[in-house]
Amino acid sequence: MKKTLRSIIGGLALASMAATPAFATSVTFKDPVGDDHGPGEYTYPTDAVYLPGSFDLTEFKVEEKGKDLEFSVSVNSRLADPWGMDVGFAVQMVFIFIDTEADGGHTAGIPGLNIQFADDSAWNKVVVLSPQQQSRVMAEARVKVADKLGDVVVPRRTTGRGKTISARVPKAEIGASDITGWGYQVVVQSNEGFPDRADFLTRKVNEYEGQHRFGGGHDGDCDPHVMDILAGSGTGAADEVALQHEMLAYECGPDGESVRRATLRMVRQ
Amino acid sequence: MNRRNLILAAAVGAALAMPAHVLAAELEWFGSVYAKFLDGDRKLQGALYNNAESTPGESGGDQGQGIEFELMFRSQVSNQVEIGGRLKSRFNQNFWTNFGGFGPEEEDPRSAQYVKLRGIYAIITPGYNWIDSATIGSNDWGMFDPLTQGKYRYIDRDNASGLLFQGSIPDANVRWDVARVSLPRLFAGPRFLTTRDPNDPALSYEVQDAAYTGQLRWTPNPEFNATAIFTYVNDDDIDISDIDMRDGQNTTSRYTNRVAALKADYSGFNAIDIGGSFYWADYSFDSSECDGNINGNCRFSPLLGEGADDVAWFINLDIADVLIPDLTIGLQAFHVGADFMSVQSARRESDVLLMEGWMSTWGWGRPDYNTGNRFNGNARAGVGYGGWNGETHQVVSLMADNDFTDFDEPYAFTVHGYKGVTIAPQYRLGNWEFKGEVSYVDYDTNWQACGNPELGFRAGCGSKYPRNEGTNSWGLGGDYRSAYSPYQDRETWFYGLRADYFLDVGKGVDVGLVYRFIDDKDRRVTNAAYLADAYDGFPDAAGFALNEDWVPNIGLGGCVRCDDRNAEYSLIGASFGYQLHRDLYGTIILEQYKVDLIDGTIDVAPVGMAFEASNDFGWIEYLTGDHTKNRIGLLFNYFLSGVEFGAAVDWFWGDYKANFFTDQNGQRVRLIPTSDSVATPIGNISTGKVDLEQYRLKAFMKVSF
Numbered sequence: 012m013k014k015t016l017r018s019i020i021g022g023l024a025l026a027s028m029a030a031t032p033a034f035a036t037s038v039t040f041k042d043p044v045g046d047d048h049g050p051g052e053y054t055y056p057t058d059a060v061y062l063p064g065s066f067d068l069t070e071f072k073v074e075e076k077g078k079d080l081e082f083s084v085s086v087n088s089r090l091a092d093p094w095g096m097d098v099g100f101a102v103q104m105v106f107i108f109i110d111t112e113a114d115g116g117h118t119a120g121i122p123g124l125n126i127q128f129a130d131d132s133a134w135n136k137v138v139v140l141s142p143q144q145q146s147r148v149m150a151e152a153r154v155k156v157a158d159k160l161g162d163v164v165v166p167r168r169t170t171g172r173g174k175t176i177s178a179r180v181p182k183a184e185i186g187a188s189d190i191t192g193w194g195y196q197v198v199v200q201s202n203e204g205f206p207d208r209a210d211f212l213t214r215k216v217n218e219y220e221g222q223h224r225f226g227g228g229h230d231g232d233c234d235p236h237v238m239d240i241l242a243g244s245g246t247g248a249a250d251e252v253a254l255q256h257e258m259l260a261y262e263c264g265p266d267g268e269s270v271r272r273a274t275l276r277m278v279r280q
Numbered sequence: 281m282n283r284r285n286l287i288l289a290a291a292v293g294a295a296l297a298m299p300a301h302v303l304a305a306e307l308e309w310f311g312s313v314y315a316k317f318l319d320g321d322r323k324l325q326g327a328l329y330n331n332a333e334s335t336p337g338e339s340g341g342d343q344g345q346g347i348e349f350e351l352m353f354r355s356q357v358s359n360q361v362e363i364g365g366r367l368k369s370r371f372n373q374n375f376w377t378n379f380g381g382f383g384p385e386e387e388d389p390r391s392a393q394y395v396k397l398r399g400i401y402a403i404i405t406p407g408y409n410w411i412d413s414a415t416i417g418s419n420d421w422g423m424f425d426p427l428t429q430g431k432y433r434y435i436d437r438d439n440a441s442g443l444l445f446q447g448s449i450p451d452a453n454v455r456w457d458v459a460r461v462s463l464p465r466l467f468a469g470p471r472f473l474t475t476r477d478p479n480d481p482a483l484s485y486e487v488q489d490a491a492y493t494g495q496l497r498w499t500p501n502p503e504f505n506a507t508a509i510f511t512y513v514n515d516d517d518i519d520i521s522d523i524d525m526r527d528g529q530n531t532t533s534r535y536t537n538r539v540a541a542l543k544a545d546y547s548g549f550n551a552i553d554i555g556g557s558f559y560w561a562d563y564s565f566d567s568s569e570c571d572g573n574i575n576g577n578c579r580f581s582p583l584l585g586e587g588a589d590d591v592a593w594f595i596n597l598d599i600a601d602v603l604i605p606d607l608t609i610g611l612q613a614f615h616v617g618a619d620f621m622s623v624q625s626a627r628r629e630s631d632v633l634l635m636e637g638w639m640s641t642w643g644w645g646r647p648d649y650n651t652g653n654r655f656n657g658n659a660r661a662g663v664g665y666g667g668w669n670g671e672t673h674q675v676v677s678l679m680a681d682n683d684f685t686d687f688d689e690p691y692a693f694t695v696h697g698y699k700g701v702t703i704a705p706q707y708r709l710g711n712w713e714f715k716g717e718v719s720y721v722d723y724d725t726n727w728q729a730c731g732n733p734e735l736g737f738r739a740g741c742g743s744k745y746p747r748n749e750g751t752n753s754w755g756l757g758g759d760y761r762s763a764y765s766p767y768q769d770r771e772t773w774f775y776g777l778r779a780d781y782f783l784d785v786g787k788g789v790d791v792g793l794v795y796r797f798i799d800d801k802d803r804r805v806t807n808a809a810y811l812a813d814a815y816d817g818f819p820d821a822a823g824f825a826l827n828e829d830w831v832p833n834i835g836l837g838g839c840v841r842c843d844d845r846n847a848e849y850s851l852i853g854a855s856f857g858y859q860l861h862r863d864l865y866g867t868i869i870l871e872q873y874k875v876d877l878i879d880g881t882i883d884v885a886p887v888g889m890a891f892e893a894s895n896d897f898g899w900i901e902y903l904t905g906d907h908t909k910n911r912i913g914l915l916f917n918y919f920l921s922g923v924e925f926g927a928a929v930d931w932f933w934g935d936y937k938a939n940f941f942t943d944q945n946g947q948r949v950r951l952i953p954t955s956d957s958v959a960t961p962i963g964n965i966s967t968g969k970v971d972l973e974q975y976r977l978k979a980f981m982k983v984s985f
Binding site for chain 1: 356359403405412413419420422423424425431446448455457499501502503505545547553598600601608630670671690706708713780782787788790859862863864865917918919920921922924984
């Protein structure tokens, strides 16, 4: 029995290695450390599960692995699983917006993020990295992102290890063209198990932080509910902090309505 | 994913992170409907929880169905005030079959499906520079630390109320939190009391008992953060030397508890993050309240029977991609002093150690191996042969809490006295993900007669160290809140390897493989001179009839090895998960557990054993021998927007073959039985093999609106 088990495991390992080409195409972007404050003033919730740096994007990488694309998002904190999600992380949720085509796409964001995209940065696919089960995320997407459902990609399994959240999806679900020619935007948010009725599993940002609410924003839905994004050329240069603030700048009306929506642009290699 | 944990994650949001888009003073309503179904072959109809035992008159159950309703409200009264709360019905015993309480149990509030106002709070945000917010009312206190002011477990989150003030000094990168938390009346003090005599209305006084906590969090840059916390707990009581109330009543402290903590994390190195935390605790208590008897009035207690101070510390290293790409290594060194007392530390739903810890399946499942006696109330308690399925929450509390839990939930276990090191590598190779663990644990509770061998254990331990169930290092896994043995010389190794593989067939199969091994050794009495003290015929067994067929062997004939405990636990398992339908995910789990246990000779029982060996009420059993337990488990998750269904089904089967040892010429030797039973202090134990089985099911529906 033990010999058989070893043979099966060994065979599977060899097969998985053989499926990975020696020189895989990849795209990597860096993001400055310490800019996990959205448009500039956002603060973390006060519960101890939100470790400093939990939402501080430091690196994004997409790599071709055979017929799959592997997405990896690193943050400036070791990942933890205080809510027992069993996938190595719990508090983060990441949206990877991808512009795969020169024309067309969506300029509206995802419900709950309160963002939009510039006309030259319309997205064609969004990959959602969530610690919740794929079927749970898709059940929410079918109702809350119904008009863009075909462009929402939820990996079969997303896991966290060290400081990196990663997942694989079939490349065919994203696009056939060269991944180095695509535009990317990574939005770091927080996994919310009980979201607002219209929000896609996202955590709110309010004027004052709460035990499980981000602070530094507005109590209305006019502020971007986003803690960190890619900016500029995605090299991690210091000036990308200001570019992030610029993209996430917003303006609210007296009743909490949006006057000026935060507008994101893609980052390209 | 564990359904209970998903509920937890969801409910955390439900209670504390609800939408805040309402700017005017309109009341927003939302909530949930939760239905639960239990089935099993133990045929118990206590509460609609598998394990419910600490409240007098209550017991767990493995049958029934119930539904409860929770209506939450919240209002942003103004830019400076927010209020909220919940209306919640309970289903503790209101099975559908008793028509929601219409019947003989109508007067019982556990059956009457009553609705209770819970979780009321007001948050004031005045807009001053020096304070961000003041929260008045219910809170789970999750903003502090598991060893100081711990987060209250989920079902208790609204039972603790107090005052919370929070603010920041942005220029100094400092945040601060100050809280006053009213102590729970039921359990947060020596003898599980917060007053000397709760039955005397002239003396009972609990309303001013409180914990005060202050916290400073300093984050000067993204690479470094440090936190300082101080907690002071005071159990205020009537001063019985002042019985003249005409000039007001004096009060005095029944006990005080001070805990100071310093924590820091640094991530400025390329591939290594380092973090550490140090805790000092001081506990003061008038020991004259305890009668000094190891089985006396302070035997059951979440705190020591005497004042003490001690420390706890943890050092964590996280190493990533140094030698081999995609290899990360977690390291932890830890020390939790035997006398470290923090009454407000977390009781479950926090895990202070990196290691996986004990196997929850052996978590005091109370299957009644020896007699199968349904009339033994403790055999009916607990979750049965299968134990718990969830991960182990390692807590620094003698109040580790598994009350009101089901078999699919985590299992809390106290780690008082644990000191050691864990190395936990993770590695990814293609579609494989590997997680390993090696842990070594020594114990700060390794002592002879509690450190006073010249006095013997009765005087040496006295009532300082609460025995609680008295099953530390006894039986299969010991008890989750029994941290102390009078005689202990123990070390434990934990090994584990998990492998997850995504098999790209059909919609993809999630394959999981697991192997775990625990080697636990306790030499107990290490000097022949102490054997007579430890094994003197068990006169502490007052209150039940000692096995009349057993002839005490006082002092074990001088055999020091004869009380040694050697336990080897193993688990080998596999799981296969598949998306059966776009909304339905299913998992099948196959596991085999084995324990090879030698718990001393037939003359050995837990030192100081009292009534717990009774066949009518006890929970100590003779378990030396070979144990095999097999499991087939099925898990299902079904999601639609706004509703989640889940189910967990288990079939366990296995056997227990008792082995027997005795002493001969000062050595432990195998005893070959000559009859169909062998006399031990715990009863006449059958030499035959005992077959054990359990079937159990839990299903639930949660609608969020």
